[in-house]
Amino acid sequence: MESVAPGMGYLCRWCKTGSETVANSCPHCGAPVDVKLVTTASGWEKLPAIADMTRLQIGQSRVQIEGDFVPVADFTLAPGDGAYFSHDSILWTDGNVALGAMSMKGGLKRLRGGLPLVLAQATGPGRIALSHDRPGEIVAVPVHAGTSVDVHEHHFLAATSNIAYEVEQTNVWFTTRNGDERETHYPVGRYIDQFSSADGHGLLLLHAGGNAFIRDLAPGQTVLIKPPSLLYKDPSVMMYLHLEHPAASSVWGSWSSSVANRYAWLRLSGPGRVCVQSQYEHFEDPGRALVNQSTYTSTQW
Numbered sequence: 001m002e003s004v005a006p007g008m009g010y011l012c013r014w015c016k017t018g019s020e021t022v023a024n025s026c027p028h029c030g031a032p033v034d035v036k037l038v039t040t041a042s043g044w045e046k047l048p049a050i051a052d053m054t055r056l057q058i059g060q061s062r063v064q065i066e067g068d069f070v071p072v073a074d075f076t077l078a079p080g081d082g083a084y085f086s087h088d089s090i091l092w093t094d095g096n097v098a099l100g101a102m103s104m105k106g107g108l109k110r111l112r113g114g115l116p117l118v119l120a121q122a123t124g125p126g127r128i129a130l131s132h133d134r135p136g137e138i139v140a141v142p143v144h145a146g147t148s149v150d151v152h153e154h155h156f157l158a159a160t161s162n163i164a165y166e167v168e169q170t171n172v173w174f175t176t177r178n179g180d181e182r183e184t185h186y187p188v189g190r191y192i193d194q195f196s197s198a199d200g201h202g203l204l205l206l207h208a209g210g211n212a213f214i215r216d217l218a219p220g221q222t223v224l225i226k227p228p229s230l231l232y233k234d235p236s237v238m239m240y241l242h243l244e245h246p247a248a249s250s251v252w253g254s255w256s257s258s259v260a261n262r263y264a265w266l267r268l269s270g271p272g273r274v275c276v277q278s279q280y281e282h283f284e285d286p287g288r289a290l291v292n293q294s295t296y297t298s299t300q301w
């Protein structure tokens with residue numbers, strides 16, 4: 001247990017949120033209080049998985065994380081309390097929970113699997129359960145007053161209604177040419193979801209594929225990651241395209257140069273937190289001639 005300000009008996013080493021009382025896990029992010037801090041030699045810390053049946057407190061409401069392989073977020077909403085989520089995440093709901101569509105800023109249309117993505121909101125009293133319908137972990141991120149979190153698109157599960165939601169351009173892209181045809185590619189997606197709280201304390205739930213690892217970058221410190229592995233980051237962390245150009249590769253026993261040997265990475269520059277997931281959808285570079293790109297760095301070897 002770490003020392004905290006008077007009136008707060010426990011400070012979570014993971015979410016940095018203080019609590020007056022605590023039992024087996026942090027009531028804000030679900031991290032076990034007795035888990036050992038495990039840091040790899042490279043500086044990444046494995047986020048402890050939220051144990052089955054762990055309860056998180058959100059004001060007068062709570063959410064219980066159920067299951068290990070494909071976890072479920074089971075909300076018990078107090079009267080007037082609310083949460084919003086993608087409409088296709090609903091697993092089940094009480095009949096008395098008020099459901100409605102949530103308008104998106106600018107009327108932006110989002111797609112998942114080629115189908116329109118609609119944000120829904122639920123208002124208590126009552127219970128509603130949400131699931132991302134694929135293996136992984138639920139990551140709970142408390143959002144404090146005056147702070148924001150940038151989330152890789154399609155990993156958002158739910159947020160309490162006091163958290164604002166906006167969509168921003170990632171500004172990480174490159175354009176290729178195939179004859180007269182040009183195509184623009186977005187290694188980390190065209191958009192990034194930003195969640196923020198103007199005042200008060202809110203809760204953001206994300207779905208991570210595989211396991212989640214977090215790293216706190218110092219000012220000016222950089223790291224290269226596979227673009228789709230990004231789960232979330234602090235807005236203070238800048239991201240850029242990084243292109244790697246191996247000079248040659250072995251093809252059937254001989255060496256030959258080709259634009260197909262280009263690899264796209266995501267360069268992240270601190271200060272701030274970065275969280276990655278170990279299972280992700282792969283981004284395929286078509287290997288065609290490059291004609292334009294966003295701000296980038298490059299390496300050739």
